[in-house]
Amino acid sequence: MRKLTFVLGFLLLIPALQAKTRKDVPPAPLPEVIVTAHKVFLSNGGGSDLAYDAFYSEMKNWGKYQIVGSPDDAELIVELSYHVEDMGTRVWSSVNTYNNTTQVHSSQLIDPKLILTIYDARTKNSLWSTVDHRRLARMEKNREKEMINSAERLVEELRLRSGSSK
Numbered sequence: 001m002r003k004l005t006f007v008l009g010f011l012l013l014i015p016a017l018q019a020k021t022r023k024d025v026p027p028a029p030l031p032e033v034i035v036t037a038h039k040v041f042l043s044n045g046g047g048s049d050l051a052y053d054a055f056y057s058e059m060k061n062w063g064k065y066q067i068v069g070s071p072d073d074a075e076l077i078v079e080l081s082y083h084v085e086d087m088g089t090r091v092w093s094s095v096n097t098y099n100n101t102t103q104v105h106s107s108q109l110i111d112p113k114l115i116l117t118i119y120d121a122r123t124k125n126s127l128w129s130t131v132d133h134r135r136l137a138r139m140e141k142n143r144e145k146e147m148i149n150s151a152e153r154l155v156e157e158l159r160l161r162s163g164s165s166k
Helices: 002-017 032-036 049-062 140-162
Strands: 039-044 076-096 101-120 126-133
Touching (some): 049 101, 049 140, 076 140
Antiparallel strands (some): 076 101, 101 126
């Protein structure tokens, strides 16, 4: 009976040992129109002018696409939007056993994220989208740095997926 339990336990562990990690999964290719396009219109989907400014600057520095001033002149519409998801409040308590007091603590659970969506300018269909979860920061200057870093990470992901080294 003991051997049978051991064998069954071992058989249950085999799939866990063969599980793949994120590094084992190759990124899916972008739609061909994103890779071959030349003209893009950058759209601020709202939420943060700083994130859009950083994103615009990075896209311009990359140089793969010609940024045009109207969606009518573009092959793609690239939209960046910033959202903060409110996931409620976490409440917990701690007891000081020395003086027998209880302290109640709470913290707001939020998920700030930048969303990059690429649309076909002609059909207005969504072609590809990705999300970067901005890291949390307490101080305003650090929140601004993280917002800029998040926008830069989105451009870098687009650059890597498109196969462009520029």
